[in-house]
Every structure is written in structure tokens, then in C-alpha cells.
Amino acid sequence: TNTYDYLIVGSGLFGAVFAHEATKAGKKCLVIDKREHAGGNVYCKEMEGINVHWYGAHIFHTNDKEIWDYVNQFAEFNRYTNSPVANYKGELYNLPFNMNTFYRLWGTKTPEEAKQKIADQIENLGITEPKNMEEQALKLVGPDIYEKLIKHYTEKQWGRKATELPAFIIKRLPVRFTYDNNYFNDKYQGIPVGGYNKIVEGLLKDVEVRLNTDFFADREVLSSLADKIVFTGKIDEYFGYQFGELEYRSLKFEVETLDQENYQGNAVFNYTDADTPYNRVYEHKHFEFGTQPKTVITKEYPLQGSRGLEPYYPVNDENNSAIVKKYQDLAKAEKNVIFGGRLAEYRYYDMHQVIGSALVKAKRELGVSQEEDVAI
């Protein structure tokens, strides 16, 4: 018999939650990760006493009490509320679009005035069936908001003209007629005190983890160690890219330590003009109300993905959707392998969603949990 019940490829939230649940159910797990640290994209690196979100800003938010309670087992959450500020050629606007934004744009002071202004903006455009992302956004919020806060940011993000992007990228653009800068509508929100590593450490406390270990560098030997595999890496890579490579958008992060206490006064700034090459600047201490003497910032530059770069955002256009469908058919037929997480499913997942998905798949795989056994 094999040494382990499960070989779990990837120590991101999907792999870590699955490993935790399986271990709790009495299974023996080995988690491997090709990176030098566990946690996948929620990993934080400590610099100047500040938890630096190493793969981009991560704000936890959910409406699901069960998932909120689940993560709260491992860390306490602070009261951080995401309220990004947009910088358009030196003009500052609150996000998401709300009464503060409208006041700054047009001087409107009441919800009625703001609603009228937006209606006037949209009225004369004559767009009924939006043919692309630009028309879709214009139809929803009108030209002022579109030009200053959406167009260039989105074009930088996707590396394509808004007129060449599909309309479905923007389904809705929430506009809020209150003076409320809270980006998310969810009931629960915050940043774990001690950083996301604390959650990952809690999940993997009793689990054997091997870092700097790439599944594909030693596939046969690693596979032979366990009865089953939980795979959270790229699905196209798993199947040898036989139907072609799935396209991703990537990011470059430039991290700087600054010898000043407070650089921008907010955790997240979006640069929504065409000329600034980066889209976002995070100042990490503000995620945790830090009072350290120095500060650490990250500039986030959008990039086209390629095999050498980290894959971040799946490009869910028709071509890629057709390719992923073929890989998914192979995955269904693959015996003793469970595919999960953002790379194996080729879809964008928020943290609460990936945790939810791992819990569902773990439950399905492991049957009733130990606690339920005891209760019976």
C-alpha cells in the first residue's frame, strides 16, 4: 500500500483546506508546492514588521457565515474595509462609484441630482445592444465615469482596446447613491491579524509539506506515493498541453520600502489614466492599521501571460473556453485525481469561493466528517 492517502499538489487555499479536512478525517496527506513557501497567492512576506501581500492585495470578504466561521478558527480578523481611491491624472475619486465620486465629478449633492446626471449622460448615446465592453460600460454609467475611471484601467488590465473586448466582461457596474466608500457589499470583511500565513499555518499544522517540489519534475515517483491525487496546478500542464495552452493575464509586482511613515494614506490606489503603466499601488500597512516607522508599497503592472510568468487571470473568451472544456473532459475520466482551485478549474475564484469549493469537494470525497461520526 502507498505511504499516503492523498498527494496534494499545491499549498494554496484549495490544497491547504483539502489537506486540513482530510487530515481531520484521519487520512494521511502529503502536500507539495513548487514555490519556496506555502499558501499560494495569499502568501504574505514580512518586511519592516508589515505583512506584505506578495501576490497582490488580498481582502477577505464573504456573505457566508459558515466560511467566515471557518477562517476565524485560524485567525482573528481586523475591521479593514476596502475603499480604494482612483487617481486619474492627479484627480482623486472614491470607489466604488458612489455619492462621493459623483460629487467630485459633477458637484451633485443629492441622490436625485446624481441619478438625473447619470440618466442625462446615458440618454443621448443611443446604445441598445452593446457590441463590446466600451458600449456596455457607456450604457451603464455614461461617458464621464467611463473615461475617467473605467476605460484606461480596463484596457491596461486586459492589454486590449475596450472596443475589442467582449461586452460580457462587465455585467453590471454597481453605482451607489449613498456616501459609502465600502467596496464590497458582503456582510463579513477584514484582514487576518498576523497575515494570511497564519491561516495557512493553521490549516497545515498537522500536515507534511514539501516545498520547492514541482510535481512535473518527478511526476511518476510522487504519484506512486499516494492512493489519490488532489491537483491544484494548471490543468493544461497536467495534460501535457495536448489541446494547446490556456491563456492568462499576468502581473508584475514592484515592491519598495520607503523611509517614511505614510506614503499614500490608503491601502489601495487605482491609477485609471492611460499613461501610468501600473494599475494599482498598495500600501500594505494600511491593511492592518500599521504604525511602523517605515512603509512598504507595491506597484502592480498588468502583463500578457506566457509560460515563464505567473498565471493570474484566466482569459475566459470563446477560444479558451473551448480548450478548457476538452481538458475538463479528460479530467472527468482521470481516475483517482481530484482537480480543484483556480488553476485546475481555469476560473477566477475569490478566497471565500475557493475555500467553499474545497470544503464541498472534501466532504464529497471524505464522506461524513469525524464530528458527525461521533454525534451518531
Ligand code: FDA
Ligand atoms: P493558488 O494559486 O493560491 O495555489 C496553487 C498552488 O499550487 C501555488 O502555491 C503553486 O505554486 C502550486 N503549484 C502549481 N503548480 C504546481 C506544480 N506543478 N507542482 C507543485 N506545486 C504547484 N480573492 C479575494 O477573496 N480577495 C482579494 O482581494 C483577492 N485579491 C486577488 C488579487 C490578485 C492579484 C489575484 C491574482 C487574486 C486575488 N484573489 C483575491 C483570489 C485569490 O488569490 C484566490 O482565490 C486563491 O489564492 C486561490 O487559491 P488556489 O489554491 O486555487 O490557488
